[in-house]
Amino acid sequence: MLDAISPYLATLLPTVGVAFLFYWIIRYMIEADRRERKALASWRKEHERNDPNRGTVARGAESEAGSAQDLQERPEDDGAISADGSASSDDNATNASTDDPKA
DSSP: OHHHHHHHHHHHHHHHHHHHHHHHHHHHHHHHHHHHHHHHHHHHHHHHHHOTTTTSSOTTHHHHHOOHHHHHHOOOOTTOOOTTSOOOHHHHHHHHHHHOTTO
């Protein structure tokens, strides 16, 4: 009886072993992620409680738009081509008069 089943067991054993390893690794990764999120939440809660400047600036607001000082210090580019490829309004008027063959 064992002689009849042993080839099938020998064939299925590597597949079952790899499936078990895959399950174990994925389970470990999910548990590690859960522990990390829990630790991060407790760290944030602790630091928000101890932060004297809490609520003054939304998280990430300054990094997305840039600081107000950076926006004020940027020089104006007269006659430069913008990011979308169009020229400034003064530049368009100049180009329109030079492109006219009757002028």
